Amino acid sequence: MRELVYYVAASLDGFIAAPDDTFDAFPQTGDHIDMILREYTDTIPTLGLRATGLTPPLTRFDTVMMGWGTYAAEGEHRRGGPYEHLKQYVFSRNHTADDAVPEVTVTDEDPVALARELKQQSRSDIWLAGGGVFASALVDEIDRIILKINPILLGSGKRLFADRDYSVADLNLVASTPYRSGVVINEYTLDRSS
Template sequence: MRALTYYVAVSLDGRIAGPDDDYSAFPVEGDHIAMILRDYRDTLPGAALAALGLAADRARFDTVLMGWNTYAAGFAHTRDPYPHLRQVVFSRSRTQADAAPGVTVTDEDPVRVVRRLKEEDGSGIWLCGGGVLAAALADEIDHLVLKVNPLVLGEGPSLFAGPYAPRHLRLTRATPYGSGVVVTEHARA
């Protein structure tokens, strides 16, 4: 069975972006970038892969899930951020007509979609954001990989934006980098 991994950058105060889905405070340089290029290359946008002369092998992930706001955050650059992956965008107000060809927009229950995807053949499923979708899928997340950045944002979308519902995870690895980023990996307890 395939696994769902929530792999995301986060601030020390649990924000996955600043107000208005502004990601500019998160560092894009530092020694943690080598790990991303080596271990999480599938999560790089298509334009970044092309600029770096790299190709995604889809060994870690072949599918990416995101909420509409996460998808729309990249509209200044593209409407097809991960052309090397199957892209599924969840929205209650947007339709397929609002997205690029090859990007699936659905208002279907995210839990039902994830359970169906987990039964398919393939590599992993990447939940890339946002916090509302993550909260809806919290019981389906098999792995949580956080790139914890040494900054406090104060405002912005939360890592999990849902009602109070404690869930215990088991730390499987923590890797600090000279950049100040600490990558923590957790599994369902």
């Protein structure tokens, strides 16, 4: 069964974006970028893939789920949306397919129900791209968290998870890789057996 993976960058104080939904304060250069280009090619926006000449293998992810804020934060979308190489699901209560490019599925469907349905398919994993409110709605479906912790303090902004009543889940650290850039990639699995 495929997993729902929350793969996201965050500041040291737990924010995934500034208050205006931008994330350009996160380091865009450094040795951690080499790893992302090599191991997480599937998560590079289509425009970035074209600029670098990379081809996503779609072995890690072939589907992305995101909230409207994350979709909109990617800026102007040419052709098939920010990740046209992936099956793109954008969740919104206020926007419709008319507000997006045709290759993007905009839905107000229950994200938990759709995540469960998608996880039953035998394909590559599903990337939960954010944001924090959307991740909070799906927290009970997340199987793995890959957190790119950046050596900055934003002070305020969009949190990794929005406030809500969580069911208790222990996180098991399965890998932690520090980079000279100061970025640390931590990978966790969620254990809900307790």
